[in-house]
Amino acid sequence: MSAKQQVITIDDISQENVPAIYVAGGLKQFLEHAKAQATGEVPDLTTRKGRERIASLAAQVSKSKTAVEKPGREYLKRLKEMPKVIEAELREFVTSMDALRDEARQPLTDWEKAEDARVDAHNDGIQRIKDLAVFAEPPAAAHVAQVIADLELVALDDSWQEFLPEAAQAKDQALASLRGQLAQRQAYEAEQAELARLRREADERAEQDRIRLAQEAAVEAERQRVAQEQQAERDAAAKREQELKGQAAAREREAENQRLQLQLQAEQAERMAAQAEADRLAAIQAAEIARIEAEKNAERAADQARLDEQRRQKEAADEILRQERLREADKAHKGAIYKAAKEAFMANGMSEDCARLAVKLVASGFIPAMSIQY
Numbered sequence: 001m002s003a004k005q006q007v008i009t010i011d012d013i014s015q016e017n018v019p020a021i022y023v024a025g026g027l028k029q030f031l032e033h034a035k036a037q038a039t040g041e042v043p044d045l046t047t048r049k050g051r052e053r054i055a056s057l058a059a060q061v062s063k064s065k066t067a068v069e070k071p072g073r074e075y076l077k078r079l080k081e082m083p084k085v086i087e088a089e090l091r092e093f094v095t096s097m098d099a100l101r102d103e104a105r106q107p108l109t110d111w112e113k114a115e116d117a118r119v120d121a122h123n124d125g126i127q128r129i130k131d132l133a134v135f136a137e138p139p140a141a142a143h144v145a146q147v148i149a150d151l152e153l154v155a156l157d158d159s160w161q162e163f164l165p166e167a168a169q170a171k172d173q174a175l176a177s178l179r180g181q182l183a184q185r186q187a188y189e190a191e192q193a194e195l196a197r198l199r200r201e202a203d204e205r206a207e208q209d210r211i212r213l214a215q216e217a218a219v220e221a222e223r224q225r226v227a228q229e230q231q232a233e234r235d236a237a238a239k240r241e242q243e244l245k246g247q248a249a250a251r252e253r254e255a256e257n258q259r260l261q262l263q264l265q266a267e268q269a270e271r272m273a274a275q276a277e278a279d280r281l282a283a284i285q286a287a288e289i290a291r292i293e294a295e296k297n298a299e300r301a302a303d304q305a306r307l308d309e310q311r312r313q314k315e316a317a318d319e320i321l322r323q324e325r326l327r328e329a330d331k332a333h334k335g336a337i338y339k340a341a342k343e344a345f346m347a348n349g350m351s352e353d354c355a356r357l358a359v360k361l362v363a364s365g366f367i368p369a370m371s372i373q374y
Contacts, residue, residue: 009033010067018075027068034064122163129154129170133177141185148178337374338363 010030013021021027038057044050102109132147139147151174160167338359345355362370 010064013068013071015071015075018071022072022075027072030064030068034061037061118161122160122167125160126163126167126170129167129174133174133181135181138188139181139185141182141189144178144182144185148175148182151175151178334363334374337372341372 008017008021008029010033038061041053041057043053043057045054129151132151151171154171156164156168156171158164341359341362342352342355345358346352350358359372361367363372365371
């Protein structure tokens with residue numbers, strides 16, 4: 001930073017020059033100035049005056065910090081408020097401009113609405129003409145004739161404006177359709193009237209036939225009633241005779257059923273006795289088979305126990321022999337080690353008796369920190 005750029009001091013900070021001060025690196029000059037004041041001298045700590053001077057320098061740094069920070073914070077607060085002011089101003093501007101745009105276009109908008117209403121009115125009128133020829137259900141011929149009369153009264157004049165040809169075409173097509181439907185409905189209604197007349201005549205003939213048939217049926221019913229009474233008497237006599245025969249046959253069947261039941265019970269008793277004897281013989285045979293099998297199992301168990309004891313004795317003898325061989329091998333192994341140790345002592349000038357004693361003392365653990373590795 002040049003000398004001309006450092007002319008602003010902490011005391012010179014104001015609302016007018018804060019935009020030029022609080023920028024990237026803008027506060028470095030104040031930091032360097034405060035550092036130079038705080039470290040430019042080395043007071044003597046051994047004196048009271050020197051210690052007071054150090055405290056004064058530190059207080060000056062704090063004062064300078066506050067003098068720079070406070071206007072900076074106020075400037076930052078104004079900067080934070082600025083977007084809100086701009087946003088409010090822009091919002092009011094946009095709202096006013098939109099209103100001005102709508103006001104300028106209003107005549108065209110009104111004309112477009114009126115034009116749309118006019119076109120919709122003509123289209124609705126044309127659609128109403130077309131709808132006159134359409135019925136949800138088949139109408140009566142008189143109703144179709146009335147619709148034709150009403151449609152013929154619809155005026156085709158300049159009030160239709162440019163839609164006059166379309167309205168005229170719709171009227172002609174609707175009248176043609178209605179006249180065709182009128183002819184169809186008149187023919188249908190005439191046919192239905194003729195059918196109704198024919199049905200009435202048929203109903204009258206059917207009523208006459210019904211009366212005649214009813215009279216004939218009454219005569220026939222009386223004849224059948226007399227015949228039925230005579231037949232009922234004959235049937236009653238035959239039924240009584242049949243019932244007597246049936247009762248006798250029932251008694252015979254009952255006696256036969258009792259005889260057969262007694263015979264069946266006797267046969268069943270014989271079968272139960274035979275089955276009981278067979279069960280007794282089977283139980284005796286099963287008990288004998290179980291006894292024989294138990295004896296065989298006992299013999300097999302005894303043989304197995306004898307074999308197990310022989311195997312155990314053999315394994316015990318083999319184990320004793322193996323242990324004896326291990327002891328002999330261990331003894332021979334230790335003897336060889338003892339001999340080698342004794343010969344080593346003797347090779348180093350010890351007599352045989354002394355060498356033997358030394359090996360024995362070491363092997364017995366009487367010599368501290370010495371042992372024989374087997």
